[in-house]
Amino acid sequence: MAKQVGMEVSIAAAEAVKLANVDVIAAYPITPQTHIVEHLSELVADGELDAEFVPVESEHSAMSLAVGSQAAGARSFTCTSAQGLALMSEIVFIAASMRLPILMILANRSLSSPLSIWNDHSDVMSVRDCGWIQLFTENSQEVYDHVFIGYKVSENHNVLLPTIINMDGFILTHMFEPVYIEDESVVKQYLPDYVPKFSLHPDKPVTMGAFAMPTLFTEAKMAQNEALKASYPYIMEAWKQWGDLTGRYYNPIEELHTEDAETLLLTMGSFGETAGEAVKAMREQGKKVGLLKLRLWRPFPFEELRRAVSGASKLVVVDRAVSFGGPGGPAASEIRSALYDMDPRPQVHNTIAGLAGRDVTVNDFIQIVESAETKKTDDYEIYGVRG
Amino acid sequence: MAKADIEILWTELEPGCVVTEPGSSKAYRTGDWRSFRPVLNKDRCIQCGLCWIFCPDMAYAQDGEGYYESNPEYCKGCGVCAKECPTNAIGMVEEEEPEL
Numbered sequence: 001m002a003k004q005v006g007m008e009v010s011i012a013a014a015e016a017v018k019l020a021n022v023d024v025i026a027a028y029p030i031t032p033q034t035h036i037v038e039h040l041s042e043l044v045a046d047g048e049l050d051a052e053f054v055p056v057e058s059e060h061s062a063m064s065l066a067v068g069s070q071a072a073g074a075r076s077f078t079c080t081s082a083q084g085l086a087l088m089s090e091i092v093f094i095a096a097s098m099r100l101p102i103l104m105i106l107a108n109r110s111l112s113s114p115l116s117i118w119n120d121h122s123d124v125m126s127v128r129d130c131g132w133i134q135l136f137t138e139n140s141q142e143v144y145d146h147v148f149i150g151y152k153v154s155e156n157h158n159v160l161l162p163t164i165i166n167m168d169g170f171i172l173t174h175m176f177e178p179v180y181i182e183d184e185s186v187v188k189q190y191l192p193d194y195v196p197k198f199s200l201h202p203d204k205p206v207t208m209g210a211f212a213m214p215t216l217f218t219e220a221k222m223a224q225n226e227a228l229k230a231s232y233p234y235i236m237e238a239w240k241q242w243g244d245l246t247g248r249y250y251n252p253i254e255e256l257h258t259e260d261a262e263t264l265l266l267t268m269g270s271f272g273e274t275a276g277e278a279v280k281a282m283r284e285q286g287k288k289v290g291l292l293k294l295r296l297w298r299p300f301p302f303e304e305l306r307r308a309v310s311g312a313s314k315l316v317v318v319d320r321a322v323s324f325g326g327p328g329g330p331a332a333s334e335i336r337s338a339l340y341d342m343d344p345r346p347q348v349h350n351t352i353a354g355l356a357g358r359d360v361t362v363n364d365f366i367q368i369v370e371s372a373e374t375k376k377t378d379d380y381e382i383y384g385v386r387g
Numbered sequence: 388m389a390k391a392d393i394e395i396l397w398t399e400l401e402p403g404c405v406v407t408e409p410g411s412s413k414a415y416r417t418g419d420w421r422s423f424r425p426v427l428n429k430d431r432c433i434q435c436g437l438c439w440i441f442c443p444d445m446a447y448a449q450d451g452e453g454y455y456e457s458n459p460e461y462c463k464g465c466g467v468c469a470k471e472c473p474t475n476a477i478g479m480v481e482e483e484e485p486e487l
C-alpha cells in the first residue's frame with residue numbers, strides 16, 4: 001500500500017529517483033534543485049541506492065556524462081535550474097537528437113540578469129525546441145509520479161526520447177506537503193529494467209552521434225520531429241497504466257470547471273493550484289470561469305487544446321516568461337498559433353505574471369480574469385508591474 | 388555495404404541516426420574533396436610506413452613490392468604523408484580542373 005507522508009518535494013523527487021533504480025546520477029549543485037542531488041548523494045553513500053553518483057565540474061559535463069552513461073546502457077538522471085540549464089544546453093539538444101532516454105528534473109528558475117534564484121519559466125522556454133518530452137507539474141505528487149512515468153515513456157523503444165519534468169523552484173522544490181510514496185513492488189511492476197535499443201558494447205559495435213552531410217540532415221530532423229510527435233500515444237498509455245495501478249490519472253491538459261465556462265484561464269506548473277482556488281471562488285460568485293492546466297508542453301497537445309477551449313469566448317493564458325520583442329509570453333504565442341484555424345475561436349488574452357517568484361495570489365488570478373474580460377482585442381500585459 | 392546518403396529515406400534511419408554497420412565509412416568516398424594529390428618518388432622511398440601510420444583516412448596500403456600508395460578514392464589530399472615522410476619521397480601535386 002502506498003503510504004502518505006509529509007516531506008519536502010525535492011526529497012520526494014529524490015526518493016522517486018531511488019525507487020526508479022537509476023544507475024547513474026550526474027550531479028552539479030545549483031539552487032533551487034540542490035536538495036534533490038544532495039539527498040541522492042546521501043542515499044548512494046548510505047547504500048540505499050546502488051548507483052554511480054558523479055559530482056561533475058559543470059552542468060555541461062553533467063549532461064555530457066548522462067549522454068555517455070545512457071549510451072552505454074545505464075539509466076541516467078540529472079537535474080538543474082536556470083544558468084545550469086543554459087550552460088548544458090548544447091548537450092541538451094544532442095541528447096534528444098541522439099534519442100537517449102535520460103530523465104531530467106528542471107527546478108524552474110529565472111535566467112539572469114538581474115541575478116535571481118527564484119522561480120519562473122524563462123529557463124525551460126530557452127530550450128523549448130530541444131526535442132525532449134517536456135511536462136509541467138503542480139505539486140509533490142505529480143513530480144513524484146512523473147519520475148516513473150517519464151522513464152516509462154522515454155525508455156519505450158517506440159519513443160526513445162529524453163524527458164524534462166518541470167517543477168517550479170522554491171514554490172515546489174522547498175515546499176513540504178503530503179505525498180503518497182509507492183511500494184517498490186508497484187514501481188517494479190510499472191517500470192521494468194532499462195533495456196537499451198542500442199548501447200556501446202564491443203560485441204556489437206555501433207556509431208552514435210555521427211556526422212551528417214546536408215544530403216542527410218533534413219531526413220534526420222524529419223525523423224526526430226516525427227518521433228517526438230509519435231510519442232504522444234505512449235505518454236497517454238503510460239499515464240493510463242500508472243492511473244490503473246495507483247488511482248492517479250493524468251492528462252495532457254487538466255480541466256477544472258470547464259463544462260459551461262465562457263472564460264478560461266490557462267496555466268502551467270504550480271500556478272494551477274492557486275488559479276484553481278481563484279476559479280472556485282469566481283464560480284461561487286456565479287461567474288462562468290474555468291481552468292485549463294497545460295501539463296504536456298512537448299509534444300504539444302493540439303487536438304486536446306482545441307477541444308478544451310471550444311465553447312469558450314475568452315482564453316486567458318498566464319505565462320511565466322517573456323519572449324522579448326516578440327508576441328508576449330511563449331505559451332500564449334504557441335496557443336494562439338494552435339487555435340488560428342479554429343472557427344469560432346476564443347479571443348486569447350495573455351498575461352505575464354510571477355516572474356522570479358513574485359507571488360501570484362488567488363486575488364491576483366481573479367483580477368487577471370476580470371481585467372482580461374474587459375479587453376476588446378488580443379493583447380498581452382505584464383501583470384502587477386509598477387509604473 | 389551501407390547505402391549512399393542521397394538514397395536514404397527518413398523512415399529508414401535508426402533512432403538517433405545510430406549507424407549499426409561497423410566500418411561503413413568505407414562507403415563514403417572522400418577522394419573528391421582533394422585539391423592536391425600525393426605522388427611517390429620510389430627512388431627516395433625507404434618503405435618505412437610513416438605515411439601509412441599518419442594518414443588520417445587510412446587511405447594508404449602497401450603494394451606487392453612493399454611501397455605504400457594512397458588510394459585516390461579516399462585520399463583527401465591533406466598532405467600529412469608528405470609532411471611526415473623522412474626522405475621527402477612524397478610530393479603534393481595540384482589536381483587540375485578537367486577540361487570542359
